[in-house]
Amino acid sequence: MSDNLPGDPKGRPGIKAVAALAGVGIASVSRVLSGQPGSSPQLTQRVLEAARTLGYAPNALAQGLRRRATRSIGFVGSDITNPLIASIVRGAESVLTVAGFSVLLTNSGGVPSVDAERIEVLMHRQVDGLIVLPTLEDDPATLLALRNTKCPVVLIDRAFPADIPAHYVLSDHYQGMGDAARALLDKGHRRIGLVVGRDVRPTRERVRAMEDAYDRLGLPRDLIVHRGTLSSDHGEVAIEEMLADDDPPTAIVLGGNQLLEGALQAIHRRGLQLGRDLSLVSCDDVPLCRFHQPPIATVMRDAEQLGARAAQLVLTHIETPGTPESVSLPTWFESRASCGAPSGTSVQRRADKVR
Amino acid sequence: MSDNLPGDPKGRPGIKAVAALAGVGIASVSRVLSGQPGSSPQLTQRVLEAARTLGYAPNALAQGLRRRATRSIGFVGSDITNPLIASIVRGAESVLTVAGFSVLLTNSGGVPSVDAERIEVLMHRQVDGLIVLPTLEDDPATLLALRNTKCPVVLIDRAFPADIPAHYVLSDHYQGMGDAARALLDKGHRRIGLVVGRDVRPTRERVRAMEDAYDRLGLPRDLIVHRGTLSSDHGEVAIEEMLADDDPPTAIVLGGNQLLEGALQAIHRRGLQLGRDLSLVSCDDVPLCRFHQPPIATVMRDAEQLGARAAQLVLTHIETPGTPESVSLPTWFESRASCGAPSGTSVQRRADKVR
DNA sequence: TTGAAAGCGTTACCAA
DNA sequence: TTGGTAACGCTTTCAA
Numbered sequence: 001m002s003d004n005l006p007g008d009p010k011g012r013p014g015i016k017a018v019a020a021l022a023g024v025g026i027a028s029v030s031r032v033l034s035g036q037p038g039s040s041p042q043l044t045q046r047v048l049e050a051a052r053t054l055g056y057a058p059n060a061l062a063q064g065l066r067r068r069a070t071r072s073i074g075f076v077g078s079d080i081t082n083p084l085i086a087s088i089v090r091g092a093e094s095v096l097t098v099a100g101f102s103v104l105l106t107n108s109g110g111v112p113s114v115d116a117e118r119i120e121v122l123m124h125r126q127v128d129g130l131i132v133l134p135t136l137e138d139d140p141a142t143l144l145a146l147r148n149t150k151c152p153v154v155l156i157d158r159a160f161p162a163d164i165p166a167h168y169v170l171s172d173h174y175q176g177m178g179d180a181a182r183a184l185l186d187k188g189h190r191r192i193g194l195v196v197g198r199d200v201r202p203t204r205e206r207v208r209a210m211e212d213a214y215d216r217l218g219l220p221r222d223l224i225v226h227r228g229t230l231s232s233d234h235g236e237v238a239i240e241e242m243l244a245d246d247d248p249p250t251a252i253v254l255g256g257n258q259l260l261e262g263a264l265q266a267i268h269r270r271g272l273q274l275g276r277d278l279s280l281v282s283c284d285d286v287p288l289c290r291f292h293q294p295p296i297a298t299v300m301r302d303a304e305q306l307g308a309r310a311a312q313l314v315l316t317h318i319e320t321p322g323t324p325e326s327v328s329l330p331t332w333f334e335s336r337a338s339c340g341a342p343s344g345t346s347v348q349r350r351a352d353k354v355r
Numbered sequence: 356m357s358d359n360l361p362g363d364p365k366g367r368p369g370i371k372a373v374a375a376l377a378g379v380g381i382a383s384v385s386r387v388l389s390g391q392p393g394s395s396p397q398l399t400q401r402v403l404e405a406a407r408t409l410g411y412a413p414n415a416l417a418q419g420l421r422r423r424a425t426r427s428i429g430f431v432g433s434d435i436t437n438p439l440i441a442s443i444v445r446g447a448e449s450v451l452t453v454a455g456f457s458v459l460l461t462n463s464g465g466v467p468s469v470d471a472e473r474i475e476v477l478m479h480r481q482v483d484g485l486i487v488l489p490t491l492e493d494d495p496a497t498l499l500a501l502r503n504t505k506c507p508v509v510l511i512d513r514a515f516p517a518d519i520p521a522h523y524v525l526s527d528h529y530q531g532m533g534d535a536a537r538a539l540l541d542k543g544h545r546r547i548g549l550v551v552g553r554d555v556r557p558t559r560e561r562v563r564a565m566e567d568a569y570d571r572l573g574l575p576r577d578l579i580v581h582r583g584t585l586s587s588d589h590g591e592v593a594i595e596e597m598l599a600d601d602d603p604p605t606a607i608v609l610g611g612n613q614l615l616e617g618a619l620q621a622i623h624r625r626g627l628q629l630g631r632d633l634s635l636v637s638c639d640d641v642p643l644c645r646f647h648q649p650p651i652a653t654v655m656r657d658a659e660q661l662g663a664r665a666a667q668l669v670l671t672h673i674e675t676p677g678t679p680e681s682v683s684l685p686t687w688f689e690s691r692a693s694c695g696a697p698s699g700t701s702v703q704r705r706a707d708k709v710r
Numbered sequence: 711t712t713g714a715a716a717g718c719g720t721t722a723c724c725a726a
Numbered sequence: 727t728t729g730g731t732a733a734c735g736c737t738t739t740c741a742a
Contacts, residue, residue, distance in 0.1 A: 012505060014719055025729035030721055040727060055503070060480045061420045062719035065734050070416065072459075072480075079445065086441045090434065093462055102480060104427075105460040107448055125415045125427075125457060148410070150367060261642055286642070287616055293648045369735055380713035385737055395711060417735035420718050 013054040022050035033058065064126060072102045073129040073314055074122030078110035084257055084284050084303050085133065088156065091307025092131055099315055101128070110229075112139035119145040127151060129314035131307075134158050137200050152317035154310045159201040167317060168326040169310045173205035176299040176331030177253070180281045181213030183297075183335055184251045189279060189342045191222045193249035195238040195263075197230035197256055206255050206283075224249055235259030239266035243278075250342030251279035257286050260296065264288075275340040285334070294337030301331040368409040377405035388413065419481060427457045428484040428669055429477030433465040439612055439639050439658050440488065443511065446662025447486055454670055456483070465584075467494035474500040482506060484669035486662075489513050492555050507672035509665045514556040522672060523681040524665045528560035531654040531686030532608070535636050536568035538652075538690055539606045544634060544697045546577045548604035550593040550618075552585035552611055561610050561638075579604055590614030594621035598633075605697030606634035612641050615651065619643075630695040640689075649692030656686040 015033075019026040024043060032039050032047040033056075039047075050056075064070035073096060077085045093103050104122055108114040112135045119142070122130060130153045134142055137158050146153060146164050153166040160166060184192055194210055196203040207225055214221045224242060228234040235254060239262070242249055254263055260282045272278045274294055281297045282289055289296040309327050316322070370388075374381040379398060387394050387402040388411075394402075405411075419425035428451060432440045448458050459477055463469040467490045474497070477485060485508045489497055492513050501508060501519050508521040515521060539547055549565055551558040562580055569576045579597060583589040590609060594617070597604055609618055615637045627633045629649055636652045637644055644651040664682050671677070 015721095016719080019729095026720090027722080027729050027731090028727090031728090034721080036722095038727065043728080057475070057479045059420075059719050061416055061425065062734090063721080065414075065416045065420055065718090065736090066720045066722085068734075075460075080435060080441050080448070081438070081445045083436070083438065083441075086435050086438075089460070090436045090462060093435070093460065097461065102476065103460050105430075105444070105448065105458050106452065107445060120412070121457065124412045261646065264646055288642045288646055291616065291619055291643055291647060370737095371735080374713095381736085382713055382715090382738080383711090386712090389737080393711065398711080414735055417718090418737080420720090421735080421737045423718075 013056045015056070015058070017054055018047065018050045018056050021054060022046040069128055069318075070126050071100055072104055072125070072127050073131060073311075074104045074106065074119070074125070074127040076106050076108055076115055076118045076122070076130070076132040076134075078133065078135060079107050080105065082258060083286050087303030088133070088307035088310070091304030091309075092311040093307070094304075095308045095311035096315070099311075101315070108135060110135050112136045113141050115139065116141035116145040119149065123149055123151070128318050130154070131156065131310045131314055134160075136198060152314050152321065154314045156306060156310055157200075157202055165324065167313050167324055169306055169313060170326065170328050171202065171301050171306065171331050172328050173202045173299070173331055174209045176301065176333050177206045177209035177255075177283075178213055179333035180253060180297070180299050181210045183333060183339065184253075184279060184281070185213060185217055185219065187251075187279070187339065187341050189249075189251040190219065191224070191247065191249045191251075193224045193226060193238075193242040193252040195226045195228070195235065195242075195252065195254050195256075195259055197228065199227075203227075203255060206253075210253070230256035230258050232258055232260075232262035234262065236262030236266045239263045243270065243272075251281070251339070253281040253283075255283050257282065257284040260286070260288060264292070274338040276343060279340055279342070280338045281333075289336070292338070297336040297339040298334050299331055300334050301329065305329060368411045370411070370413070372409055373402065373405045373411050376409060377401040424483055424673075425481050426455055427459055427480070427482050428486060428666075429459045429461065429474070429480070429482040431461050431463055431470055431473045431477070431485070431487040431489075433488065433490060434462050435460065437613060438641050442658035443488070443662035443665070446659030446664075447666040448662070449659075450663045450666035451670070454666075456670070463490060465490050467491045468496050470494065471496035471500040474504065478504055478506070483673050485509070486511065486665045486669060489515075491553060507669050507676065509669045511661060511665055512555075512557055520679065522668050522679055524661055524668060525681065525683050526557065526656050526661065526686050527683050528557045528654075528686055529564045531656065531688050532561045532564035532610075532638075533568055534688035535608060535652070535654050536565045538688060538694065539608075539634060539636070540568060540572055540574065542606075542634070542694065542696050544604075544606040545574065546579070546602065546604045546606075548579045548581060548593075548597040548607040550581045550583070550590065550597075550607065550609050550611075550614055552583065554582075558582075558610060561608075565608070585611035585613050587613055587615075587617035589617065591617030591621045594618045598625065598627075606636070606694070608636040608638075610638050612637065612639040615641070615643060619647070629693040631698060634695055634697070635693045636688075644691070647693070652691040652694040653689050654686055655689050656684065660684055 015026055015029050019029045028043055029047050032044050080086055096103055106118040108118055115134050129151050133156045137160055155166045156169050157171055210223055211221055226238045254260055274280050283299045285298045285300050289298045306329055370381055370384050374384045383398055384402050387399050435441055451458055461473040463473055470489050484506050488511045492515055510521045511524050512526055565578055566576055581593045609615055629635050638654045640653045640655050644653045661684055
C-alpha cells in the first residue's frame, strides 16, 4: 500500500509522495508547506524542493475537512445578468480573491424559496461565509435557512428581523432619493410617479424620502406609488398606466435599473420627449442612462463598493466572530437632461407634439 | 469519544448522529441517503426519519474527498461586469445548478497570467470541470495550466493548439460579420474601419469575414483594421484616430461590446449623426444598442446559449470522458438605423453639419 | 440486508 | 526539531 503513492484522484501527487521523495515524515511536509514555524532549514529546504519537483499543491478538500474551514464564501443573488448585481459580485470577488477565498456563485432568479435552497446548498458545501441579496425580507423559508447558518452572513440592502444573525451592508437610498425628489419639486413638479418593487428596505426608504420631500416643503403628497416587480416589463406597464391616468404625473421616478428599458419603450412609443414632455429619474447608473438622448437623471451608488464592503465584513467576522454590524453606503442624485420643468398634463403635451 | 457526536464543525449533526438516533450502522445511513438499493423498508424509514429530525445533510467536503468528485465546476472569465460574460455565466450556471453542480466563479481581469493562476486554484479545489474564457491563446502560463488539468475543460470562443486537451464552444463570427460587411458594401461603403482586440479567434474570423466580403464583390480591400484591447477607452481612441485620417472610413465596425461606449463618446463629441454622417456596427447586443438614437446595428449572438452549451459539454465529459468536441453557435447581423449610405468624407460631413 | 472497518488527503496532537 | 498516529465526515469494500 505504501509503494503506491497515487496521491490525488486524477493522479496528482499527494503529501505522502512529497514526504517519500524528501525522505521525511508526512507531518513535516504539512508543517513546512503550511508555513508553521519550527522546522530546520535543511528539512524545510528538502520539503520545498520535493514539493516543487512534484508540482505538489495541497488538496483543498482534505484541508477543508480537517481544518474546518474552506476559505470559500457563497454568494446568493437574483441574477448576475443584472449589471447592478454583476458589479456587486465583482466588488466582492476582488476583495475575497486577494484574501485567498473563492466565491461560489448562485442565482436565485428572484424566487424567495430558491434563495433559501441556495443558502442551504452553500452551507452543505461548508462555505466559511455567505453574502446574500435576499429577494424578500419575510419569506419563511429564507428566514429558516438564515437562522440555520453556522457562519457569518452579510445581507445586502435588506432589513431582517433582529433575531436573524446577520451583518448588513446598506445603501442610503433615503438620501439620494430625497435629493432627486427635491430637485423635481424645485423644478415645479407637483404630481410625481414613483415605480417601486416589492416591499423591501430600498422601496420603503425611497417612498419615505419622496413623502418627506413633499412634507418638508409643506406640499400635499401628490405622489403616485406604483408597486410591482422590478422588471423591464413592469417598467413598461407602470409608465403606460401612469400616463393613462386622468391626471398623469409630470415626472416619474423609477426605483430600479431594470425598469428603465421597458419604461423607455413606452415613452418612445408615445413620442414623448424626456425633459420636455415628461421628466424621468432612474436608479443605479447603467450605460444606457448616460448615452440616452437626453441622458437619464439617476440616483447613483457605487455597486462595486457595496460588494467590497460586504466581503470585508464577512472576512472580518470569519476571522473573529463579533456582534452584528451594519455598514451604510451613500447614494446621490445626478441630474441630467431627462429632468426639466413640468409642462401641463401629458394629454396637453401630446397635443402640443401633434400640432 | 463516541458519546460526543458533534458532527460538523459548527455543530451540525454528522452521519454518526443520524446512525445513533436511528439505532443503525453508519454505513446504512450512507446507503439510504445516497439512494443505493438494498435496504429494507424499515431501515430506510428509520434512517430517513432520524435524518429529518436532526436536519441532517451530508458534508459535501467529506463526500468529495471520498468520492473523488465535488460536483462543482470552475469558471474563469475576464470580468463578470461585462454583460456578455455575465450572460455566459448565467447560461452555464442554470444548466449546472439543475444538474446539482455548483459554480466557482473567478475573474481574471483579462490578465493572461491570472487566467493561469485561477485555473490552478480551481484545480486545487478539485473542481470536476472547468469552463474558461481565456484572454489569449498562446500565453505560456495558461497553456501550462491547461495541460495540467486533470478534468474536462471547455474553452469558449478560443482556438488553442491541438495538444491542449479541451473542448470548445465557438461562435461563428465569420457568418455574422460577413453579413454585416455585405450589408455595408451593399449600401455603397467602400472604406470601412474595423476595430478589433488582440489576436484571438474572434478577431481573426472577423477580419477574414470582412476581407472575404470585399473579395467576393471583386472590390479592393479598402479596410482599416485597428487593433488594440477591447475596452471603452480603446473604442474612443480608435474612432478618433480613424476619423482623423486623411481618408476616413464611412463606416466603422466595432468588434466587441465594450468598445461601444467610448466610440459613442467620440462620435457624439464630433457631433456626427450615425446612419447619416457615419455608419456604425457593433458586436454583441446590449441595451444601449437598442435604445440609442439611432439604434446601433449589431452582430448578435445568444450569449446564454454559449454558456449553456459549455456547461452541457463539460457535464457530458465528466459523466463519460470522450474525445475533444467542438460546438459552433451562430451569429447574425441585425441591421439598424446606425447604418446608412456613405456621404462623402467625414471632413465634408462635418462641414455639412456646421453649415 | 446490515455493519465494521479501511481509507480519501490533510492537520494537529503528542511522544520521542 | 521530527514523525507516528488519530481524527475530519463520508463512501465502499468485505464479512457476517
